[in-house]
Amino acid sequence: MANASPSVGVIMGSRSDWDTMRGAADILAEFGVAHECEIVSAHRTPQWMVEYATSAEERGLQVIIAGAGGAAHLPGMVASMTVLPVLGVPVQSKALSGLDSLLSIAQMPGGVPVGTLAIGTAGAKNAGILAVRILANSQPDLRTKLHAYQENQTQQVRDTALPQ
Numbered sequence: 001m002a003n004a005s006p007s008v009g010v011i012m013g014s015r016s017d018w019d020t021m022r023g024a025a026d027i028l029a030e031f032g033v034a035h036e037c038e039i040v041s042a043h044r045t046p047q048w049m050v051e052y053a054t055s056a057e058e059r060g061l062q063v064i065i066a067g068a069g070g071a072a073h074l075p076g077m078v079a080s081m082t083v084l085p086v087l088g089v090p091v092q093s094k095a096l097s098g099l100d101s102l103l104s105i106a107q108m109p110g111g112v113p114v115g116t117l118a119i120g121t122a123g124a125k126n127a128g129i130l131a132v133r134i135l136a137n138s139q140p141d142l143r144t145k146l147h148a149y150q151e152n153q154t155q156q157v158r159d160t161a162l163p164q
């Protein structure tokens with residue numbers, strides 16, 4: 001599933017982002033969405049970032065999930081070079097707990113949108129779900145799976161008892 005005509009690209013600035021970003025990949029795998037995962041750094045591999053962003057549409061990607069930490073320029077730079085929806089995940093940085101990542105990703109100039117998620121693992125998970133929701137607009141089978149996912153989540157909470 002990870003390599004067959006991917007419709008979602010999951011990219012991140014560093015290997016160190018993987019523990020966070022695997023949450024997005026796990027959701028895509030759970031829903032059976034073909035995806036690819038790559039390290040693409042805005043600062044360490046800028047030419048590769050340009051190549052990735054400018055070829056994404058013609059390669060058949062429909063959504064890009066981009067995670068980065070600190071001076072997190074990757075999502076915004078990718079969004080500037082494609083018209084595909086870009087979902088940005090602020091990775092929790094050591095120095096500033098991800099506030100730097102969040103602001104770097106969220107505070108885009110008008111005209112270059114990045115859909116910014118929460119800091120860290122919740123953001124990565126939700127980016128995966130949001131990508132599935134976008135794809136579900138044209139894929140009824142994914143809509144059905146989303147209903148089941150949500151109902152299951154609700155049931156799990158309803159079935160949870162607090163300690164006496």
Ligand code: RP5
Nearest residue numbers: 013014016017068069070091
């Ligand atoms: C960013 O710098 C990456 O997205 C990562 O979150 C952060 C630190 O990278 P490493 O020094 O751990 O490779 O580009």
